[in-house]
Amino acid sequence: MKIIVNGKELEVSGRRRLIEELREAGYDVPSLCYAPDAKHEPSCMVCMVKNEVNGEMLPSCGVYPSEGMRIDTDSEEVRELRRMAVELLLSEHKARCGGCESKAKCRLRELALQMKAKWNRFGALPPVEPVVYEHVTGRLYFEPAKCVRCGLCVYNSQDGFTFQRRGFNMQVVIPEESKGHVGENLAELCPTGALFLKE
Ligand code: SF4
Ligand code: SF4
Ligand code: FES
Numbered sequence: 001m002k003i004i005v006n007g008k009e010l011e012v013s014g015r016r017r018l019i020e021e022l023r024e025a026g027y028d029v030p031s032l033c034y035a036p037d038a039k040h041e042p043s044c045m046v047c048m049v050k051n052e053v054n055g056e057m058l059p060s061c062g063v064y065p066s067e068g069m070r071i072d073t074d075s076e077e078v079r080e081l082r083r084m085a086v087e088l089l090l091s092e093h094k095a096r097c098g099g100c101e102s103k104a105k106c107r108l109r110e111l112a113l114q115m116k117a118k119w120n121r122f123g124a125l126p127p128v129e130p131v132v133y134e135h136v137t138g139r140l141y142f143e144p145a146k147c148v149r150c151g152l153c154v155y156n157s158q159d160g161f162t163f164q165r166r167g168f169n170m171q172v173v174i175p176e177e178s179k180g181h182v183g184e185n186l187a188e189l190c191p192t193g194a195l196f197l198k199e
Contacts, residue, residue: 102193
């Protein structure tokens, strides 16, 4: 099938998510709660694109292409929406990067820098929480203050991790009995320093 992307025709299979088709064709679409080959549920809205046919903004990691779509990946409007999505995550982030050991691998920080996102776009930031982390398994640790509730660990830990509560109060919990069953590879998947490896 054919879709139009930024004014140019693109042949797509229709069997892969829009973000995958776009990236394969060389379009740069950012993401946070999506990772190739991992289970996920669209939640962060960092991957938004616009369907110019009806003006709808779409999370490209959660939709499949359909015939006749006219996708905008790079207008100021689209980039501003993505920036706002990152700023919303930053506004709830209870840690600051200065002194954070996870800077080198942190996708949230990388996106914030790339997009020139403001940490305080939505008003005063939450206070920085003291560094408190819990041991999960092997070298894997969890620091809740750095979690942005993207869900990647929840959907890829074979029921080891769960979400507790809803909305702004939602948080990841790791039941004691599950701790031995999750893999250290979750640290790679986590887009912040919330899950990290330590000797
Ligand atoms: S986890 Fe990332 S965004 Fe959060 S303080 Fe560390 S480097 Fe900064
Ligand atoms: S711990 Fe990491 S992977 Fe899990 S929900 Fe939080 S930010 Fe996402
Ligand atoms: S990357 Fe698509 S909604 Fe998060």
